[in-house]
Amino acid sequence: MIPLCVPEIRGNEWKYVKECLDSSFVSYVGQFVTRFENELAARVGTRHAVATVNGTAALHIALLVAGVEPDDEVLISTLTFVAPANAARYVSAWPVFIDADPTYWEMDPQKVADFLGQECESRGGKLYNRKTGRRVSAIVPVHVLGHPVDLDPILEVARKHELVVIEDATESIGATYKGRSVGHLADISCFSFNGNKLLTTGGGGMIATDNTTWAERATYLTTQAKDDPVEYIHGAVGFNYRLTNIQAAMGCAQLESLDEYIAAKRRIASTYASALSGIPGISVMQEAEWARSVFWMYTVLVDEAEFGIDSRALLRRFESDKIQTRPLWQPLHRSAPHRQSPAYRCEVADRLNRDALSLPCSVGLTEEKQARVIEVLIDAHTRRGSVPAERAAATS
Numbered sequence: 001m002i003p004l005c006v007p008e009i010r011g012n013e014w015k016y017v018k019e020c021l022d023s024s025f026v027s028y029v030g031q032f033v034t035r036f037e038n039e040l041a042a043r044v045g046t047r048h049a050v051a052t053v054n055g056t057a058a059l060h061i062a063l064l065v066a067g068v069e070p071d072d073e074v075l076i077s078t079l080t081f082v083a084p085a086n087a088a089r090y091v092s093a094w095p096v097f098i099d100a101d102p103t104y105w106e107m108d109p110q111k112v113a114d115f116l117g118q119e120c121e122s123r124g125g126k127l128y129n130r131k132t133g134r135r136v137s138a139i140v141p142v143h144v145l146g147h148p149v150d151l152d153p154i155l156e157v158a159r160k161h162e163l164v165v166i167e168d169a170t171e172s173i174g175a176t177y178k179g180r181s182v183g184h185l186a187d188i189s190c191f192s193f194n195g196n197k198l199l200t201t202g203g204g205g206m207i208a209t210d211n212t213t214w215a216e217r218a219t220y221l222t223t224q225a226k227d228d229p230v231e232y233i234h235g236a237v238g239f240n241y242r243l244t245n246i247q248a249a250m251g252c253a254q255l256e257s258l259d260e261y262i263a264a265k266r267r268i269a270s271t272y273a274s275a276l277s278g279i280p281g282i283s284v285m286q287e288a289e290w291a292r293s294v295f296w297m298y299t300v301l302v303d304e305a306e307f308g309i310d311s312r313a314l315l316r317r318f319e320s321d322k323i324q325t326r327p328l329w330q331p332l333h334r335s336a337p338h339r340q341s342p343a344y345r346c347e348v349a350d351r352l353n354r355d356a357l358s359l360p361c362s363v364g365l366t367e368e369k370q371a372r373v374i375e376v377l378i379d380a381h382t383r384r385g386s387v388p389a390e391r392a393a394a395t396s
């Protein structure tokens with residue numbers, strides 16, 4: 001089996017986790033939590049970082065500390081994992097889904113500007129969606145698949161309308177936008193260290209920001225809003241959202257390898273790009289000239305008319321060769337829990353969802369295995385609609 005994307009654990013993970021176990025500080029108190037927070041903040045460039053139990057929790061808390069209120073609207077990319085939309089609902093706000101741009105597949109800055117400029121109106125210093133009457137309070141651009149969003153135009157309109165911008169950088173740690181690290185481009189940002197992410201702690205997340213008040217509030221809310229640790233006095237309804245010391249120990253070790261991991265991802269991307277660019281019907285992943293992508297999840301588009309079969313048939317071809325591939329997410333404006341939320345001109349995301357296929361791209365993917373993936377893809381084009389020999393044999 002060639003898996004899609006598995007973690008790479010080859011550094012000080014065992015050493016640090018053992019230190020942590022030996023110290024008996026296995027829960028969320030311990031030196032590794034603080035160390036991981038400090039080291040991540042230093043890497044991203046923010047003044048503060050607050051570790052959380054996962055990236056979804058980070059988004060939930062970021063929305064709360066940034067002042068998103070019940071019945072507010074929050075602009076979110078429609079083509080992404082469901083977590084940011086769920087987080088908006090956790091605070092009783094409503095996502096407004098924004099389309100992906102056709103080239104880099106990120107939140108379309110022009111459609112953000114059009115929505116705010118044409119569909120909203122300013123009253124009493126606040127911005128309201130004319131159709132729903134709800135206040136628009138924040139934008140959550142998601143740096144999907146390892147590539148940054150074109151954030152400057154989004155920041156420009158956000159500043160004009162005094163909207164908070166929360167970067168969902170969960171898929172793109174280490175990527176840069178115009179030379180600056182994602183996670184330090186807007187007001188507050190979130191990371192995920194889930195098992196399939198470039199840097200993993202098994203499960204985990206982080207909030208990063210320069211805003212000291214927000215960072216302190218995030219620490220407070222993620223630790224059950226405890227006012228007095230001895231007397232168990234709580235000042236708000238808090239959450240048990242802290243990362244454990246064991247997970248943070250792993251995070252410190254993973255962070256030491258991040259640059260090597262990024263180099264490996266970029267090598268894998270470049271090999272796919274040169275091997276697949278000339279194949280009719282295959283569009284390879286693009287990198288904008290203002291971006292340095294980490295190519296977290298290497299994805300191609302399959303044009304059925306030119307390639308001969310569609311992305312799902314190609315997925316099945318790979319499957320029969322024991323190669324794991326995966327389509328991108330169902331656009332969120334179509335998903336059952338979010339269908340009732342507004343969506344603004346989401347025309348591109350559906351096509352991307354239909355055509356996209358992510359290919360194996362683990363940091364540890366060997367040249368031989370990648371060559372096998374490429375060979376199967378080329379063979380699928382050569383044979384177009386024909387049934388693979390082994391499946392034909394199995395069904396005859």
Ligand SMILES: Cc1ncc(COP(=O)(O)O)c(C=O)c1O
Nearest residue numbers: 054055056081083170192193194
């Ligand atoms: C864009 C995006 N946001 C948020 C998350 C949530 O992170 P977690 O799984 O750590 O809760 C993920 C991935 O898992 C993601 O891909």
